Amino acid sequence: MTHAHPTPEPQPSDPFSLRGRVALVTGGATGIGAAIAAALARAGADVAVTSHHAPTRDVAAQVRSHGRRFADLPADLATASDVLALPDRVERELGPLDVLVNNAGIIRRHDALSFPDEDFDAVLDVNLRATWHLSRACARSMLRRGHGKIINVASLLAFQGGVRVSAYTASKHAVAGLTKALANEWAARGVNVNALAPGYVDTDNTRALRDDPTRARQILERIPAGRWGRPEDLAGAAVFLASNASDYVHGHLLVVDGGWLAR
Numbered sequence: 001m002t003h004a005h006p007t008p009e010p011q012p013s014d015p016f017s018l019r020g021r022v023a024l025v026t027g028g029a030t031g032i033g034a035a036i037a038a039a040l041a042r043a044g045a046d047v048a049v050t051s052h053h054a055p056t057r058d059v060a061a062q063v064r065s066h067g068r069r070f071a072d073l074p075a076d077l078a079t080a081s082d083v084l085a086l087p088d089r090v091e092r093e094l095g096p097l098d099v100l101v102n103n104a105g106i107i108r109r110h111d112a113l114s115f116p117d118e119d120f121d122a123v124l125d126v127n128l129r130a131t132w133h134l135s136r137a138c139a140r141s142m143l144r145r146g147h148g149k150i151i152n153v154a155s156l157l158a159f160q161g162g163v164r165v166s167a168y169t170a171s172k173h174a175v176a177g178l179t180k181a182l183a184n185e186w187a188a189r190g191v192n193v194n195a196l197a198p199g200y201v202d203t204d205n206t207r208a209l210r211d212d213p214t215r216a217r218q219i220l221e222r223i224p225a226g227r228w229g230r231p232e233d234l235a236g237a238a239v240f241l242a243s244n245a246s247d248y249v250h251g252h253l254l255v256v257d258g259g260w261l262a263r
Contacts, residue, residue, distance in 0.1 A: 015245040019044030022094045023242065024086065026077060026134070027104030029054035031203035032153065032231045036101055038062040039235035040242060041070075046094045050075040050086065050104065069094055077104050077130040078122065087137050096145065099242045100138045102131040102175075103153045107168045107205045120167040127171035128178070135182060139191055146190040151241045152179050154195040154253055156260060176253055183251030192250055194241045199257025201229035224259030233258075 023040045027033040028049025037047045041063040048071035049056060056072045063070040071093035075082040090097050105127045108119040135150055142148025157169045158176035176195060183193040200206060200219050209215045210228070220228065237256050240246050255261055 016239055016243045017044050018099070018239070018243055021045040021098040021242070022048070022090065022096060023099035023101065024048045024050070024073075024090050024097055024138070025101040025103055026050045026075075026130070027052075028101075029056045029059055031205070032198060032201060032234050033101070033103040034059040034062070035231035035235050036103060036238040038066075039232075039239050040099065040101075041066040041068040042235075043239045043243065044068070045099060045242070046070070048073050048090045048094055050077065052076055052104075077134075078125040080129075080133055083130050083133045084137050086134060087141060091141075096141055097138055098142075098147070099149045099151070100134065101151045101153070101238065101242075102134060104130065105153065105168075105171075105205065107165060109164045109208060110166075111164055112166050115166055123167035124171050124174075127168065128174045131175055132178060135178075135193070139182075139186060142191045143186065143189050148191040149242045149246070150182070150191065150193045151238060152193070152195040154179070154197045156197060156199055156255070156257055158195075158197055158253060159261060179253065180251040187250040192241070192246060194246065194249055194251065195253045196234055196237055196241070197253045197255040197257070198234055199223070199229050199255070199260045201231060201233070203231060222260060222263050223257075224263055227258065229256065229258055 023045040025033050025037045028037040029051040037049050037059050041047050046069040047063045050073050060070045073089050077083055108123055152175050154175045155172040158172040162169045179193055179195040234256055237254050
């Protein structure tokens with residue numbers, strides 16, 4: 001079956017501008033998600049974020065400081081009904097969705113032989129299944145309109161194995177593959193699917209590593225940039241993948257790691 005190529009959107013004078021766009025960032029209350037939400041607003045987008053436990057006051061203030069609208073959408077991304085309701089909730093609050101950032105993720109650390117099944121399933125529910133369900137749910141409208149940007153947040157562990165994080169590694173390898181598979185199906189219909197692969201970033205998910213003096217030293221010694229990443233280091237890459245500047249970028253994993261993989 002062939003599809004007609006979509007009519008390109010009118011190009012803004014600034015290819016990185018997101019003015020007039022509506023974005024959803026899952027797990028957008030803290031860390032990388034909050035930094036991406038603020039960056040999208042700075043580029044002109046109205047922004048909705050999902051949150052489960054963390055308060056959204058700070059990210060709301062950042063979005064509104066750029067004169068953009070903000071929507072707080074509490075959701076449990078391990079629950080399929082919460083995930084599938086999100087596109088309609090965004091549209092009611094802000095309008096049709098143009099940019100989806102599948103950022104929410106959790107991590108559990110255990111030796112493989114003693115890894116609890118319930119922890120393995122919990123990680124895959126949030127990191128992989130929510131990304132799958134939400135991407136499809138949001139893509140239906142994007143494909144009808146002939147444009148949209150889906151940005152998944154993968155990890156260096158989409159390339160490597162990690163230590164004591166079997167479920168997280170499996171989920172991020174899967175997110176990388178899913179990114180490519182969806183890009184292959186939707187690229188010709190105007191929807192870009194790409195991924196960010198952050199390196200070692202100072203967030204709650206890496207607290208256990210930073211609190212371990214030996215692991216923290218080993219990690220830092222391998223990073224050519226000489227420091228851990230900050231959530232804000234992902235901001236420019238996210239705006240690029242959300243904007244017209246990346247219109248011919250499909251199925252790509254953009255690594256932001258301070259040079260870790262080059263070492």
